[in-house]
Amino acid sequence: xxxxxxxxxxxxxxxxxxxxxxxxxxxxxxxxxxxxxxxxxxxxxxxxxxxxxxxxxxxxxxxxxxxxxxxxxxxxxxxxxxxxxxxxxxxxxxxxxxxxxxxxxxxxxxxxxxxxxxxxxxxxxxxxxxxxxxxxxxxxxxxxxxxxxxxxxxxxxxxxxxxxxxxxxxxxxxxxxxxxxxxxxxxxxxxxxxxxxxxxxxxxxxxxxxxxxxxxxxxxxxxxxxxxxxxxxxxxxxxxxxxxxxxxxxxxxxxxxxxxxxxxxxxxxxxxxxxxxxxxxxxxxxxxxxxxxxxxxxxxxxxxxxxxxxxxxxxxxxxxxxxxxxxxxxxxxxxxxxxxxxxxxxxxxxxxxxxxxxxxxxxxxxxxxxxxxxxxxxxxxxxxxxxx
Amino acid sequence: xxxxxxxxxxxxxxxxxxxxxxxxxxxxxxxxxxxxxxxxxxxxxxxxxxxxxxxxxxxxxxxxxxxxxxxxxxxxxxxxxxxxxxxxxxxxxxxxxxxxxxxxxxxxxxxxxxxxxxxxxxxxxxxxxxxxxxxxxxxxxxxxxxxxxxxxxxxxxxxxxxxxxxxxxxxxxxxxxxxxxxxxxxxxxxxxxxxxxxxxxxxxxxxxxxxxxxxxxxxxxxxxxxxxxxxxxxxxxxxxxxxxxxxxxxxxxxxxxxxxx
Numbered sequence: 001x002x003x004x005x006x007x008x009x010x011x012x013x014x015x016x017x018x019x020x021x022x023x024x025x026x027x028x029x030x031x032x033x034x035x036x037x038x039x040x041x042x043x044x045x046x047x048x049x050x051x052x053x054x055x056x057x058x059x060x061x062x063x064x065x066x067x068x069x070x071x072x073x074x075x076x077x078x079x080x081x082x083x084x085x086x087x088x089x090x091x092x093x094x095x096x097x098x099x100x101x102x103x104x105x106x107x108x109x110x111x112x113x114x115x116x117x118x119x120x121x122x123x124x125x126x127x128x129x130x131x132x133x134x135x136x137x138x139x140x141x142x143x144x145x146x147x148x149x150x151x152x153x154x155x156x157x158x159x160x161x162x163x164x165x166x167x168x169x170x171x172x173x174x175x176x177x178x179x180x181x182x183x184x185x186x187x188x189x190x191x192x193x194x195x196x197x198x199x200x201x202x203x204x205x206x207x208x209x210x211x212x213x214x215x216x217x218x219x220x221x222x223x224x225x226x227x228x229x230x231x232x233x234x235x236x237x238x239x240x241x242x243x244x245x246x247x248x249x250x251x252x253x254x255x256x257x258x259x260x261x262x263x264x265x266x267x268x269x270x271x272x273x274x275x276x277x278x279x280x281x282x283x284x285x286x287x288x289x290x291x292x293x294x295x296x297x298x299x300x301x302x303x304x305x306x307x308x309x310x311x312x313x314x315x316x317x318x319x320x321x322x323x324x325x326x327x328x329x330x331x332x333x334x335x336x337x338x339x340x341x342x343x344x345x346x347x348x349x350x351x352x353x354x355x356x357x358x359x360x361x362x363x364x365x366x367x368x369x370x371x372x373x374x375x376x377x378x379x380x381x382x383x384x385x386x387x388x
Numbered sequence: 389x390x391x392x393x394x395x396x397x398x399x400x401x402x403x404x405x406x407x408x409x410x411x412x413x414x415x416x417x418x419x420x421x422x423x424x425x426x427x428x429x430x431x432x433x434x435x436x437x438x439x440x441x442x443x444x445x446x447x448x449x450x451x452x453x454x455x456x457x458x459x460x461x462x463x464x465x466x467x468x469x470x471x472x473x474x475x476x477x478x479x480x481x482x483x484x485x486x487x488x489x490x491x492x493x494x495x496x497x498x499x500x501x502x503x504x505x506x507x508x509x510x511x512x513x514x515x516x517x518x519x520x521x522x523x524x525x526x527x528x529x530x531x532x533x534x535x536x537x538x539x540x541x542x543x544x545x546x547x548x549x550x551x552x553x554x555x556x557x558x559x560x561x562x563x564x565x566x567x568x569x570x571x572x573x574x575x576x577x578x579x580x581x582x583x584x585x586x587x588x589x590x591x592x593x594x595x596x597x598x599x600x601x602x603x604x605x606x607x608x609x610x611x612x613x614x615x616x617x618x619x620x621x622x623x624x625x626x627x628x629x630x631x632x633x634x635x636x637x638x639x640x641x642x643x644x645x646x647x648x649x
Contacts (some may be wrong), residue, residue, distance in 0.1 A: 034499030041429065041496040044487040072615050074622035105482020105497070105504040109462075112481050116462040123461035123485050125604070167615045171608055179600075186455060186489050186597045189588055201600055239552050330493065 014349050015177040021346025024339035028102055036102075036339040043332040047340050050322030052099030052347060054180055055315050056092055057130070058204075061212030062219075063089020063137060064173035067166045078239070080232055083364045084223065085216050090137040091354055093130065095347050102343055116186060122182045129176035148362050178205040184321060190329030193263040194277045195321045203257070206250045207314055213243045214287075214310035220306045223359060237297045240306065244291035247284055247310065254281075276316065276324045283313030390451075390570065391471035391516050392538035393525065394545055397575040397582060398555055399532035400443040402436055409527035410434045413512065430496045430507040434524060437583055442575070444582035445533070447560060448473060448494045449510035450570035453592030456486035457496060464506075471538065471570045472511035480506060491566050491588050511570065541572055543578075548574060567592030586636075 012181045019140040027034035039046050062085040069075050070082050113127040139158065146155040177243040181204030183192050197203065217236050258264050267274055287306035296302045327333060336344075358364060398408040404423050411418035416431045427438045427446070454473050457465045464479035465486060482504055487495040499505040512522040516535075520526075525535045534541070545560045561579045562569035565588045573584070580586045 032500050032502060032504060033497075034501075039499065041427075041487065042493055044484040068615070072619045072622070074626060103483075105484065106480065107482075109479075109481035112462040112479060116464075116479050118458075118460055118463040120458045120594060120601065121461045121463075121485075122601065123459060123483060125601060127461055152439060163619060167612060167619070170615055171611045174607060174611060175604060182597055182600045183485070185600060186459060186593050188490075188593070189491050189585065190488075198596070198599075280532075303445060326488075329485065 004215060014353060017342070017345045017349045020342040021349075022222035024346070025102075026272070027339050028249075028343070033103075033105060036337065036343075038335060038337045038340070040332060040334075043326070043329050043334045045326075046334060047319075047323070047336045047338045047344055048099055048103040050319050051315070051344055052103070053096055054097040054318040054322055056099065057177065057180060058211050058314060058318060059179060059311070060089040060092025060096075060216050061173065061208040062216040063092075063140075063212070064170050065209050065212040066216060067140065068170050071163060071166045072170070078235055080365065081216055081220055081235060084219050084359070085212070085287065086137065086140050087144070087355065087358055087364055088215060088219060089352055090141045093134040093137055093185075093360075095351050096130065097134070098350075099347055115268065122179050122186070126176050126179045126183070129172045129179065131170040133169060133176065136172065139165055140151075140169060144362050144364060159185055173208075174205060177208040178202065180204050181321075186328075187329070190326055192266075192273050192325035192328055193261065194258070194266055194273055195325040197257050197261065199253070200321075201258050203250070203254060205244065206253065207317060210243065210246045210250055211310060211314040213239050213246070214307040214314070217303060217307035218311060219355075221300065221307070226356065227359065227365070229365060231300055232301060233298075236300075236303055240291050240297045240303055243306075243310065244288055247288035248290070251281070251285060251288060273320075273328070276320050280313055280316040280320055283309050283316055287313075345367055390469070390538045391511065391535060392541040392570040392572060393447075393511065393522060393533060393535045394541040394574070395445050395533050396545075396548065397442060397444050397532070397573065398537045400436070400445070400528045401532075402438060402443040403529060404436050405527040405529060406434055406445065406524035406533055407432065407436060409523040410509070412524040413515075428494065428496060430498045430505075433496075433507060433509045439582050442577060442582060444573070444575070444584065446494075446583075447571060448510050448511070449492050449565075450509075451566055451592070452568040452570065453594055455489045455491060455566065455593045458594035458597065459485045459489045461485065468513065470513065470516055472513040472516065473508075474510050474513050475506060475508065477505040482506075488592075491585065491593060506646055538570060538572075545572055545574055564590045566590075578609070 006012045024036065033039060037046055037048075066078060066082045066085040070078050100110065104110060113124050114131065118124045139161070143155055143158050146152075146158065178201035181200035181202075183194075184196065185198060185200050188196055217239060220232055220236055223229065255264075267277070287309045290302065291297045291306050296306065323334060407423060408418050410416075410433055411422070411431075414433060416433075422432060425432060426435055428435045434445060437444045447451060450471060450473050451467075454465065456465050457467050457473060460480075461483060462479045464476045464483060465473060466476070467473050476524075483504070483638055484495075484497060486506060487493075487497060495508045497506055512520070522533075522535050525533050528534075534544070536544075536637045542563070549556050550561070551556060555576055557578050558577050559579070561573035561575070561584055562571055565585075567590070573582075575578070576605060578586070619629065
């Protein structure tokens with residue numbers, strides 16, 4: 001028992017959050033959604049959808065973004081950060097499913113969309129994509145486990161299907177990252193015009209790719225500190241430059257859309273929606289402007305601050321779409337109950353904990369000796385090229 | 389032939405007989421305290437609302453192109469040929485997308501139940517299948533709620549509007565809202581004064597998401613070709629570069645095929 005007594009500050013925080021989460025889980029199981037949430041008939045989706053699902057899936061977008069960068073666009077220098085990104089994505093999706101088990105009224109029916117089809121439903125499509133993509137991610141992550149335990153045969157098979165798997169993964173991600181936005185396209189009368197747009201699927205997809213890059217910078221910075229590794233600064237600088245371009249592209253698209261729908265006039269109305277919209281835009285605009293400056297990209301601290309801003313800007317956007325923007329149209333007020341917050345915090349804490357444990361015990365950050373084993377490949381490649 | 393309900397607010401006296409009949413049909417409790425609630429809930433599937441000296445009824449509108457049917461990921465909701473939109477609790481997994489998406493905010497939830505169900509009016513599907521009127525129609529003492537074929541109900545509503553133009557707001561609620569509904573309403577005052585939404589689009593809402601979903605196969609086809617193409621180009625470029633590098637320094641090239649394996 002002695003081993004489980006928390007020692008450091010963060011261990012105490014973790015233990016407290018998990019205890020609270022366990023208690024909230026008991027409340028959820030014994031008293032149902034009514035006892036565990038502040039949801040009502042007029043406001044049936046709260047932070048378990050708005051944060052755990054919408055943000056959770058988005059923050060895991062680094063997995064497919066980096067897989068595409070390295071394996072499809074063949075930018076090999078980014079290889080060292082593919083694995084942490086895939087691990088984040090895999091963990092992210094597993095935790096999204098855990099969150100869904102809390103939110104669904106009848107969680108034991110979670111498999112129903114697999115056999116009871118309704119192709120007209122966006123939710124049906126999201127369900128299928130998330131199921132398939134989690135499977136793909138488990139296969140993209142499997143080589144790490146195989147390497148750790150020295151299982152050569154499955155490693156060989158996994159390597160053969162690597163490229164098709166990655167392409168399928170990118171397609172599935174494109175579909176459901178955008179579809180999370182499409183969920184709201186059917187509610188023009190409920191979602192506040194600062195967020196409602198027929199372009200929601202496109203905006204959701206682009207912002208997911210953007211936050212995927214920001215999350216990768218965020219993780220690299222944290223794990224370099226936690227494990228005393230050297231920060232992959234040149235890599236992160238390259239990514240930060242792409243991030244600045246993507247952010248600008250996203251913001252231009254967002255404002256052109258608002259302009260075209262004549263929604264910008266709403267910014268003159270002093271109400272909560274306006275302020276939270278301003279916060280969301282500021283958290284994305286500021287890093288976009290900063291990251292275009294080279295001296296900002298060169299400083300690890302500034303780089304980290306920008307990545308954090310993008311992550312929070314993204315979270316603000318998703319919460320605005322799912323909560324802020326839905327209140328007026330639904331004629332309801334929603335403030336999450338403590339049980340809802342505890343469950344969400346526990347899921348985040350669990351994510352950090354599993355990530356840390358996995359990095360400690362599995363070859364996630366490519367080690368030095370692995371680079372050596374790859375080196376002799378260069379001698380053999382010309383022959384292979386010549387053979388084709 | 390599709391059935392419909394016509395509710396005429398000018399004839400309604402607010403006696404709440406429809407509420408009681410509805411509660412009895414569903415086996416829900418009903419007493420004075422419940423009668424006072426003017427909102428629909430999981431235990432009260434229709435509610436009479438007081439707006440000054442006017443009354444209005446809330447119940448499922450049974451849209452012609454229902455948003456709830458379109459969004460349900462498991463097909464637990466169905467628009468029957470008879471008109472009513474019905475629900476299969478066994479299929480439902482409780483995602484509550486129908487509740488979020490319904491433009492009339494009709495579906496309600498058994499929040500405190502261990503095995504919760506979505507609840508809403510089913511326009512007495514079973515009674516109507518047997519040719520019986522809905523329970524609320526049968527109970528209504530003033531004829532404010534009547535039911536029958538949708539075409540006949542529209543004709544009746546138009547007749548009333550034409551015969552007593554001074555007593556009615558000149559429109560039928562449910563004719564065009566989100567593509568039309570199977571519950572139609574008449575009123576003496578503009579509908580928003582009865583708490584009804586008049587800002588709804590005339591086109592069915594499911595079309596909005598279908599316009600996006602129907603393009604997904606194109607995304608998959610184009611996407612796979614594009615990604616496959618990019619992969620081939622980037623890797624081919626690398627192979628060519630390596631081959632050329634090898635040719636320029638031939639002495640380092642391994643002599644046999646075997647060394648590459």
